[in-house]
Amino acid sequence: MNKTIKRLALVSTALMALTSVAAAQQTVVWWDFLAGGDGVRMKALIDAFNEEHAGEITIEGTTLEWGTPFYTKLQTSAAIGEGPDIATYHLSRMPLAVDSGTLAEISDEDMASVGLSDDSFTAAAAQAAKVDGTRYGVPFDQHGLILYYNKEMLGEAGMLDEGGMPKGLDGMENFEAALAQFTTDDGKYGLSMPTGDRYRAVYSFFGQQGGTMFDAEAGGFFPTDDDVNKLATATETMKRWVDNGWTPAQIESPAALAQFTSGQAAFFIMGNWEVPTFTDLAAKGELFEWGAVELPVLFDQPAAWSDSHAFVIPANGGKENDPEKRAAVMEVIAWMDKNSLDWAGAGHIPAYNEVRESEGFASMKPQSDYAGFADTAVFDPRTVLAGPAAPLGDAWSNFINPATTGELDPADAAMEMRDDLNSQL
Template sequence: MKTRHFLAASVAALVAGPAMAQQTVTWWDFLAGGDGVRMKALIEEFNEEHPDIQIEGTTLEWGVPFYTKVRTAAAVGQGPDVMTYHLSRLPLGLEEGVLTPITAEDMEAAGLSEGDFFESSLNAAKGPDGTLYAVPFDIHSIVLYYNKSLLEGTDFLDDNGELTGIESLEDFEAALAAVQENGSSAPVSYATGDDGGVYRVFYTLLQQQGGELISEDGEVLPGDSVEKAETAIATMTKWFEEGWQPEQALYEASVALFTSGKSGFHMNGVWEVPTMIDLAESGELGFEWGAVEVPQLMDEQTTWADSHAFAIPVQGDGEMDAEKREAVMTVIGWMNEHSLDWAGAGHIPAYKPVAESAEFQEMEPNATYSSLADNASYDPRSEIAGVASPAYDAAVNIIAPAIHGYMSPEEAVEQIKGELSRAMN
């Protein structure tokens, strides 16, 4: 009996033909902490579901080291098959020639279409001629975290315990004064001594005035953007002079000021949502909290934002074969379809079928601030902007000293124009 079964199985295998060769997809990312844990879990789940496609993942150091390694590896054809990529760094990637176009056939292989993504993230994933060079995975931005305990008895907490009444800069500053009166020693904390914290708040205030950091033709602070940049820096300086924001706070210290109950508000990325949730669930937070889109403090409702995306680097002088590329696009499509798990890190899925799903709409506080996806202000389309760029260097080297009183807003803006203009050359 066993012999007959064996022979039958052998004949069936011959009729079916040879098994499809397994594709190994080499993957690079820069995701550490909670992001890294979630991504590794997604990779493991993908591998379990796809015996014919296996992801071999490597995590590299975030920032300049990652993008430098991508550039050198792609040039000699020793880079990954797919990699995570900040859309704010896309202009530099295009200048360096390390990214391959994502074609309509690629998107079809992934089971995706351009209409599946928020317009803000999709536009940031395209080159100047409209060619797609990356597939967005999320939209991440700064949000306004708030301490409900320090807002009790003020005009800024409604009957449901939700933030209310902040519709202008004057309203926000009144709220800062109110939480200060309620015992807050640092009414609004953000990383006032770090490049990212300073840049993101500054850029949000600049964009809310309709200002430009770098124009499409490469001019730094064109037209009346000089005055708008001065206003942004003057606003941040006032928060320091009034004792509302911490002095030279590094990233970890700015978070600790909020989680310890000393700050009424905290401006930071959505990626700190898991920190707040974990501390609240363990009983270590000590107060109720919430998070909302950064309110409209100036003329327009918008907030600094960026996206993690997936990109396919050039392969030196060669080209990726068709079967490997189809496997890579299968990975990218699957990741977007499963981005609800990624949203657990605080992010907003860039893939609208997930962002608009009932499951995501029940995810808090993500659903509360998800409106920012339509109001996102991405970094200028310039090779000197984006994460770990000269624009971020200017934030920590020029804007940070200015908001602590070491130079005037006018002097700071003059230095920014000079530094970034020189970086263009």
């Protein structure tokens, strides 16, 4: 009898232990919008996390269509309590997400529970993760506009220093002289850049003049005449490059990329997400020696258009707060940031300071050559009209991009853009 009781006690204890383990396991439902090379790298990170946390936390990942479909699905799903536990998000779109009630606050206590704080990240990204002083996201990276260059062309022109880095490009006069020098009658251009992406350069040059794009208390978009004039000046700069034949007037993204990779342009201005494209071509022996650096300072101060991929926690209306689930989600976020060196392989700059300042990242080229733009980034302004697939992007396309090709006068385009955006507030 005693033996039987003892065996039953042992079985009961074992069952309780198994139940406890099962209860401790957490499945974190994950949504992202990452396709292509970004998607491959993120899936590898998820797999690595799951392997390391086997029996404790499992990420159940789903990739949805980038842009409006993703944001709309997340908003509607969160509203009825059927959203994921965690999602990727662009920090530039944060104000709109908060206004629609899509996101839950991520408190200082949440951050501290996994060894994170605002000081763990670049100042620009940490600030962009908040709306009216409340944090709704945790930065993962910074991505932005950089200058790619053909080392062979610049070397022949005596425009590389001993380390193979471009020299003499800062200042409008110097950079425009370089554009003119590399533009030839046989069809070569100084600069290749897709027409549809020129707004990012215009916004960068606006930032280099210290312009204010939005101030709710001072009148909305481009609150002073000086701000409008700075936008017009930035737009006129790109138009002048088109008028002088230093860059094609109209060119789509694939053609602009091919123009640079075929050696028909000395410079290429585009986001850092093209780094894997050039890395892969070079590895196959199909590309010249190339590099990438921060945008030249053509006006008063360094600045470059930037955004951040970040992690957010949907509000999921109607669902009860689950402390264990929240702890698992925060563990996922912290692990991803602390292991973001692999993500930097996609060209992105880690927002997490320890990774960005590590020897591993310092040896990563050309990423570490342009990483300084993380400190001089100009994000979209804090307004519900900003971010990917939002009205601000439509305004850039409707007014500023056409002004770079002469379809609109730059000064008129700047005023029309201001008035159009303010009418939507």
